[in-house]
Amino acid sequence: MKECIGIHYRTGRPIRLKWHRGNIEEIQELSDGIGDDLPYLAPGLVDLQVNGYGGYDLNAWPMEEEHVRHVTRGLWKEGVTSYFPTIITNSNEAIERAVGVISAVCDKEKGMDRCIAGIHLEGPFISPEEGPRGAHHREYVKGPDWSLFQRWQEAAGGRIKVVTLSPEWPGAGEFIQRCAAQGVIVSIGHTAATPEQIREAVNAGASMSTHLGNGAHLLLPRHPNYLWEQLAQEDLWSCMIADGFHLPESVLKVILRVKGEKALLVSDSVSFCGMEPGEYTTHIGGKVVLTPEGKLHLAENPNLLAGSAQTLKWGVEHLKNTGWCPLSEAWEMASTRPSRAANLPGREGLAEGAPADFLLFQRKKSALHLLKTYKHGDCVYHARNVKGDGS
Structure with missing residues (x-):
C-alpha cells in the first residue's frame, strides 16, 4: 500500500x-x-472537451496514434487524469478514421484507455447558420443520422460517449432518445434551436450544454432565445470555457449563480494549448497569435479568437482569482462535477x-x-x- x-x-x-x-x-x-x-x-481534473494540446491537433489529418499519446501525456502535466478527445465536424470518412485511431490507441495501451474516458463527437449534427456554426465547415454539417452515427460508433469501438448536436433538425428528438438509451450523453451546442426545440430535446434525454454562451449568433432576440432556455432547464449541465477570453465575466457569473451544482468547466483546448507565446501557422494555412496573457487570436484581427489555448487548471485559477467562488468549488467544477455529468468512476473525488x-x-x-x-x-x-x- x-x-x-x-x-x-x-x-x-x-x-x-x-x-x-x-x-x-x-x-x-x-x-x-x-x-x-x-x-x-x-481529485484529478476531468476535461470533457479537448481538441488538441502541445502542437498536436486531434482534428488535423493525417492523425497518428502517437498524436493521441502526446496529447494524453501533455495533459498529465496539467493535472488532467481523464479526458474526452473531441472530434469536430468533418467528412464522414475523416470522422471515421479519427475515432478509429483513438480507439486503436485505447485497445493497445491500458494506461491510455484509463485516461481517455470516451470520445466527444462535436458535430456534424449542428446548426448550419453563421454564428452558431462557429469554425465548423459548412459543407460537412448535416442533420442527425442514426445509421451514420452507428458506423462511427463501430469504428470507435463503442467509445463515443458525448455527442454535441443542435435539436433544430427534424428527427432530432428520436436521435436523442436513441443516444440516451445507449448511454451516450447528448449535449446541446452550436445551435439555433427555438426554445420549444430545446425543451423537446431535454424531454428526449439531452442532459448538457456545450460551451454555453459560445457558438452563438452575435445578435439574438432579448427573449426568448436558446441561451435563456438552456439556462432555465434545470436538468442541463452547463459547460463553460472560463479562460477569461471566451465569456465576459458577467456571463460567467450569471451561469455560476443560475446553474449552481450543474455548472462545470471545460477547456475546449486546441493544439496551441501548452505552447509558448508567439505567432503560429495552423494546418489550414491561417496565422494565429498566442499572447503572453494566454489569449489565442487570429493574426489579422486580435478581436477574433482562434480557439482556447488554456487548460482546466487555468480556468480554476481564473474563477478563484475573480473571487466568485472558493478554490474548492472551482476545483469541483473541473473534476467531480464533470465526472458526475459523465457518470465516471471518479465522481466521488477523494x-x-x-x-x-x-x-x-x-x-x-x-x-x-x-x-x-x-x-x-x-x-x-x-x-x-x-x-x-x-x-
Whole structure:
C-alpha cells in the first residue's frame, strides 16, 4: 500500500491518503500543525472537451496514434487524469478514421484507455447558420443520422460517449432518445434551436450544454432565445470555457449563480494549448497569435479568437482569482462535477473506494503549481526539483 499526506482541497485539514491497486483504500484526518509546507491534495481534473494540446491537433489529418499519446501525456502535466478527445465536424470518412485511431490507441495501451474516458463527437449534427456554426465547415454539417452515427460508433469501438448536436433538425428528438438509451450523453451546442426545440430535446434525454454562451449568433432576440432556455432547464449541465477570453465575466457569473451544482468547466483546448507565446501557422494555412496573457487570436484581427489555448487548471485559477467562488468549488467544477455529468468512476473525488486519480499542488499567490499527477495510483507526472510534495 502506498500513501501520501497533504492538505485536503475542500476542508483545509491535513490528511493521509492511502491507496492500493489503483483505488483509494483509506483517508485519515491528521492533527493540525504537522507541517506548514504540505501540498494540497485534490481529485484529478476531468476535461470533457479537448481538441488538441502541445502542437498536436486531434482534428488535423493525417492523425497518428502517437498524436493521441502526446496529447494524453501533455495533459498529465496539467493535472488532467481523464479526458474526452473531441472530434469536430468533418467528412464522414475523416470522422471515421479519427475515432478509429483513438480507439486503436485505447485497445493497445491500458494506461491510455484509463485516461481517455470516451470520445466527444462535436458535430456534424449542428446548426448550419453563421454564428452558431462557429469554425465548423459548412459543407460537412448535416442533420442527425442514426445509421451514420452507428458506423462511427463501430469504428470507435463503442467509445463515443458525448455527442454535441443542435435539436433544430427534424428527427432530432428520436436521435436523442436513441443516444440516451445507449448511454451516450447528448449535449446541446452550436445551435439555433427555438426554445420549444430545446425543451423537446431535454424531454428526449439531452442532459448538457456545450460551451454555453459560445457558438452563438452575435445578435439574438432579448427573449426568448436558446441561451435563456438552456439556462432555465434545470436538468442541463452547463459547460463553460472560463479562460477569461471566451465569456465576459458577467456571463460567467450569471451561469455560476443560475446553474449552481450543474455548472462545470471545460477547456475546449486546441493544439496551441501548452505552447509558448508567439505567432503560429495552423494546418489550414491561417496565422494565429498566442499572447503572453494566454489569449489565442487570429493574426489579422486580435478581436477574433482562434480557439482556447488554456487548460482546466487555468480556468480554476481564473474563477478563484475573480473571487466568485472558493478554490474548492472551482476545483469541483473541473473534476467531480464533470465526472458526475459523465457518470465516471471518479465522481466521488477523494473518497475511500474511489479511483486513485489525484493531484498534489501548491498555492503561490494567484497561481496553482502542480507537483504530481496520479492516475490509477501511478505517478504519471512529477515536477522537477520539487521538495515537500507530501509523499
